[in-house]
Amino acid sequence: MDSTPADTSASAETSTTNHPMAPHNDIEAFHQVLKSSRRILALCGAGLSASSGLPTFRGAGGFWRNYDATQLATVRAxxxxxxxxxLFYSYRRHLALKAEPxxxxxxxAALARRNMDFLCLTQNVDNLSQRAEHPSSQLKSLHGSLYDIKCSNESxxxxxxxxxxxxxxxxxxxxxxxxxNxxxxxxxxxxxxxxxxxxxEIPKCPQCKKGIQRPGVVWFGEDLDANMMMDISAWMRAEPIDLMFVIGTSAQVYPAASYIDKARKRGARIVTINPEAEDEAEMYKIKPGDFAFGRDAAECLPILLEPVIGKPDEDGEFGMP
Incomplete structure (x- = not known):
């Protein structure tokens, strides 16, 4: 996850669109932008699932037992x-199975069903987007899934x-x-x-009989799925992008974080949704025409997307606007 293919396409040129300035957290102004946006991209991180009770394991307190959680996510470990x-991944599997979207x-998921030109890139491996019935054709799981198992034998x-x-x-x-209790x-x-x-004590691979089974997630130092990366690049190159959501992520892990600059070069306004998004240390990232909402995604997204997805009913399902 520490490298990204160079974007050599002619379509990666800087957009010349001039966006009018708007207050960065003005919901009405954002709604006007949303209603005029067709091609929309989203990049989601662990903060999206925080309201479902899943720990993020990044930043302060990002430890599991006495281990730095990020140091466990390596082939070397x-x-x-x-x-x-x-044990670490089994604990995460168990928590995610108990959690609800x-x-x-x-x-x-409702936005994807309303807008076929919306593509969501998730760094999360918890399967909660899938359980929310996000259309699979509009969801790319960049870092794999806790519920996929593969062989540790690289061959x-x-x-x-x-x-x-x-x-x-x-x-x-x-x-x-x-x-x-x-x-x-x-x-x-x-x-x-x-x-x-x-x-x-760990199951062996049933195919090669040599490697042991491991979580089917992308660990630090491993490459993302090449076919998936090509699909994302093709989508981004096809036409200009109107809007990009950056949701619940510090955008520090590459190549995922690189999609923000790529989308901006394709014309997208960036909409950051994260509890720290309006902190002084983060505001330098906000360019003219961008938006930042320092709120929890579970609370904020239904409000921001209401003009397109409508209000949720008593069961949390979204009707037509």
Whole structure:
């Protein structure tokens, strides 16, 4: 995830469109822009799922037990201790299975159903956008899924889609425990000793019989799926882009973050939705004509998208505007 292919297309030229200045958090002004926008792109991060109760594992407090969570998301960590990496991902699988899509996921799914020219790029691996019935043709999971399993042998192409076993295997059962009365899970206590899980306790690949099974997510240092990247590039080059949402992400992980500048060069106004979006340290990113809403995506997206998706009913479903 640390490299991005060069954009050599002639369509990546800087847009000459002049956008009128508007207050960065003016909802009425944004609604006018939205109603005149056809091709819309979104980049979503862990903040989108925060209201569903899923930890982001980035920034302050981004630790799991006594491990920096981002350091567990590497091939090196898996080779050193596959058991502890699998415990971390089993815990995340269990949390995501218990979670429900929030109104942010549902609003984006409704926008996709209303607008065939909307494409959503998600860095999330929690499957909540899919469970919100976001059309699969308009959703690109940049970093894979917690529920895809593949072989750790780099020369083997075995992959299993949609494995929702919880626990994934018997040795990982401690990660799938629900404690009574909100008591803390012992696994999360760094001082609680965890039984070491050997590679012989993790299922082997059924195809090559050599590698052990691993989460089908993109770890730091790994490349994103090449076919998916080509599909995204083709969509971005096809026509100018009117609007881009940057939702619940610090936009620090590449190549995902590179899509912001690429969309801007294709004419897009950028709309940032993040609790920190209006902090002084973040406002320098806001260009003339852009918008920034320092709010939670689950609360903010239904309001921002209302002219297109309408108001939600009692079941959280969006009717026609």
């Amino acid at each position: 898996f080779k050193m201790d596959a058991g502890i990496v699998w 929030n109104m942010g996921h549902r609003a984006l 083997c192409d075995w992959i299993q889609k949609g494995n929702f076993d919880d626990p994934f295997c018997a040795a990982l059962a401690p990660a799938s425990v629900d404690m009574p 909100g008591e803390p899970l012992p696994l999360l206590d760094p001082y609680h000793r965890v039984k070491h899980i050997g590679e012989d």
